[in-house]
Structures are given as C-alpha cells and as structure tokens.
Amino acid sequence: GAVVSQHPSWVICKSGTSVKIECRSLDFQATTMFWYRQFPKQSLMLMATSNEGSKATYEQGVEKDKFLINHASLTLSTLTVTSAHPEDSSFYICSARSVGVLNEQFFGPGTRLTVL
Amino acid sequence: GEDVEQSLFLSVREGDSSVINCTYTDSSSTYLYWYKQEPGAGLQLLTYIFSNMDMKQDQRLTVLLNKKDKHLSLRIADTQTGDSAIYFCAVLNSGGGADGLTFGKGTHLIIQP
Numbered sequence: 001g002a003v004v005s006q007h008p009s010w011v012i013c014k015s016g017t018s019v020k021i022e023c024r025s026l027d028f029q030a031t032t033m034f035w036y037r038q039f040p041k042q043s044l045m046l047m048a049t050s051n052e053g054s055k056a057t058y059e060q061g062v063e064k065d066k067f068l069i070n071h072a073s074l075t076l077s078t079l080t081v082t083s084a085h086p087e088d089s090s091f092y093i094c095s096a097r098s099v100g101v102l103n104e105q106f107f108g109p110g111t112r113l114t115v116l
Numbered sequence: 117g118e119d120v121e122q123s124l125f126l127s128v129r130e131g132d133s134s135v136i137n138c139t140y141t142d143s144s145s146t147y148l149y150w151y152k153q154e155p156g157a158g159l160q161l162l163t164y165i166f167s168n169m170d171m172k173q174d175q176r177l178t179v180l181l182n183k184k185d186k187h188l189s190l191r192i193a194d195t196q197t198g199d200s201a202i203y204f205c206a207v208l209n210s211g212g213g214a215d216g217l218t219f220g221k222g223t224h225l226i227i228q229p
Contacts, residue, residue, distance in 0.1 A: 042222075
C-alpha cells in the first residue's frame, strides 16, 4: 500500500518556540493532505485540509496563524506550530489522498509534540 | 455536522469473535472506514465499505452496513492477542472529495487469555 512518512516522530521543545512537522507521501502523489490532532485517549480531530499549491482550509476553532500549513509539492506538506505552548502538546497525524484514488486516505505514523 | 459514536471498550476472550459497533448521523455518508491504532502508533487502514454495499469480507474481517439505521459494525473472527488495539470508525461525507474524515472516539479492544 501507499506509504506516508512524518518527521520528526517526536519532538520536545520549550514554550514559545516554533516546531515544523513534515508529512511526505513516499510512493505516490498527493493532491490533498490532511492534518489531524489526537489528544490522549481521544479521537482524531481534523485540523485542516491542505491542497497542493493553494491555501489550506482550516476547521472551525483552529487558529490558522498558529498552525501554519504549507503544501508546496505533491509529496510534501508541512505543519508549523508557532509559539508553541504546553496546551499544544499532542499527537499530530497527517494523511494523504493520492491522485488516482479519491476516497482512500493513507496515514502517517504521527508526531508526538511535547511543549515544556 | 457528522457525529460518529462508538462504545469505548470491548473485552473478548482469545479465539472468540469481536464485534465493534459504530453509528453515524449523516445519511449522505459515502465511504465508511475502520482504522486500527496500536499504542503509540499512527493509524492503519483495516478495511472500508462504500455506502451502496451491505457487507464486505476480508479474511478475518467482516464489515456490515445498515444504511437505514446508520449502523456500521466490524467483526473480527478468531480474535488474537495481536488484535488488541483501538479501533476507529471513520466516515467520509459526500460534500466533496477534499473533505477530511469524521472519526468516532475509538473502541479499545481488550483480549482476555
């Protein structure tokens, strides 16, 4: 099946710093990538939809100036958590939809962010 | 918007069948998915079913869809210790191909020896 990678797999940072998380589709082109956030023992919440070459669409309640998303190519999307605070600590998971398969999303392994 | 509900826990004996249930609210849902998440890991797609199907079987997995009742279930035959995980039901609505999925809260499957 299609493979999606995320980097880093975990990161610890100080409050006030910015953290960038990369999501890559390794063996397919993804016109659309999604970013989800998962709190401990809770479900995934969609944060934003990222389309290659255009601005991301954010879900209600997600601050677009805090969670910057860039989808510069068909294989790479990045999520930057700006001025991170402890409440931003979470598990961030991306998924990618390939060009040819409209309704199947392939998920990355996730990035554990801990803000001290 | 869409609301997806699952029970939080299911405990079964090793070797028995597990049935994980899910209900959703949006009748325009097109694709319905089951994902597996092991501790500390991302999501693994187990199977999915299109809304015009009633059943889909894939080895030990059987998905049943009751569109009238908006009820989806995942049956795992001959449950093994390796099946211990959280199982998420997820729904794709027909609002457009770019929409993300709506997930249930996940069902913790606990295997008793």
